[in-house]
Amino acid sequence: MVAAYNITREPHAASAYDIAIAQYDRAVGFLNLDENIAEYLKYPRREFTVNFPVKRDDGRIEMFTGYRVHHSTILGPSKGGIRYSPAVDLDEVRALAMWMSWKCALAHIPYGGAKGGVVVDPRTLSHGELERLTRRYAAELIPMISPHSDIPAPDMGTNPQIMAWIMDTYSMTVGYSVPAIVTGKPLNIGGSEGRQEATGRGVIVSMREALTRVSTARPEETRIVVQGFGNVGMNAAAYAYALGYKVVAVSDINGGIYNANGLDIPAVKAAAADSGDVRTFGEAEIVGNDELLTLPCDVLIPAATEGQINESNAEHIHAQVIVEGANGPTTPQADDILNERGVLIVPDILANAGGVIVSYFEWVQDLQAFFWDEDEVLRQLERAMIRNYAATENMAEEYDVDLRTAAQMLGIKRVADALETRGIYP
Ligand code: NAD
Secondary structure (H helix, E strand, C coil): CCCCCCCCCCHHHCCHHHHHHHHHHHHHHHHCCCHHHHHHCCCCCEEEEEEEEEECCCCCEEEEEEEEEEEECCCCCEEEEEEEECCCCHHHHHHHHHHHHHHHHHCCCCCEEEEEEEECCHHHCCHHHHHHHHHHHHHHHCCCCECCCEEEEECCCCCHHHHHHHHHHHHHHHCCCCHHHCCCCCHHHCCCCCHHHHHHHHHHHHHHHHHHHHCCCCHHHCEEEEECCCHHHHHHHHHHHHCCCEEEEEEECCEEEECCCCCCHHHHHHHHHHHCCHHHCCCCEEECHHHHHCCCCCEEEECCCCCCECCCCHHHCCCCEEECCCCCCECHHHHHHHHHCCCEEECHHHHCCHHHHHHHHHHHHHHHCCCCCHHHHHHHHHHHHHHHHHHHHHHHHHHCCCHHHHHHHHHHHHHHHHHHHHCCCC
16 A cells, blocks of 8 residues: 655644654554554545535625545544634644544544534634534535434534534434434533533543642642633633642633732633633733743643644743643654653543543433433543543553553554454455
């Protein structure tokens, strides 16, 4: 087999897909996989691109581009979020789909990996425009999705309301209600208790696991910096604050705020909800997003987007532990620098799996039309996160590799084993 993509670019120009492939090659290097299987799993199974019209409020028709990539369907239906961002491109969606395959396998969830995206800044659309864009994109996706083939969820720039419009568009098309077509929906149409906060909460469960290995400090002595104050970052900050940790800085796309004595996260949340900008919270120093990453702290939680921790700042990061709320926030070059410096990195596919774990619970509840209470969801989430951390740590010790390589090895190996068992069709 020959490689389909040219992935040899300059390090500074590396795309998310270059990063995903570099991580994959590194993990496969330790696994002793059959060469053909290793090559097979590099390829996304299907890639879908659509250009579609949206009527703006002023009557103009504007064209938008959307994607959906199914990386793997070996372990079950593919699963992955939908991102609305001006930076979305096919390479990014491919990378995110591949990471979903390893993440689901690592979490022992019977799903393959997928991802979708639309090239749009949702903040520039009115409510009506956002609904029309979502419904048209969902209608275009219908050949690609179903509760048994591919199940979307929220990601950057999308939310439960957007999932509700996708669920409704799909249901209207097939003629009956299909709650299991998406996860991360509002509760009143078949969403799960605990889904909204699941990723952020899981990040903090992973952080606690990591801290027990490297620090004896009490929560109130442990300083946390969070980049990104959306679904993942805000819920991570809120749960850490509720557990008594000192969250000293947070940021969103506009910039960040820092207070060495700790931020009142519920108050920051209220200010950001009103203004859409964390900097409108008073009692703190304003910092830029670059500066935020190198502030004095014990734990850094990147929860925004890819490539934030790179060779330009890795040397200056103070944190002893990095817990990746975002997907792909650390470049391979930064990984090398941080590993060399002894910084413990809890990788994305392990740390932020809480979202897909509770999405899986939501899908199971929808298919059975039988719903669990919040305690049950959160208990099962915590149990899964702790189990996955321990399995990854064991793999890292066995092969003497970092946690990222170990997590990827576990995920890739489970998919590869299933592929060998199923065999190659026809
Ligand atoms: P979101 O849209 O809810 O929030 C994103 C936050 O990051 C916002 O506060 C935004 O202002 C900020 N941001 C965006 N670009 C930034 C930049 N360049 N610098 C600083 N801040 C920036 O998105 P989300 O759902 O919280 O997703 C964040 C990350 O977590 C993504 O990498 C996503 O793939 C990953 N993730 C999300 C989930 C989930 O359940 N939502 C699950 C797993 C992983």
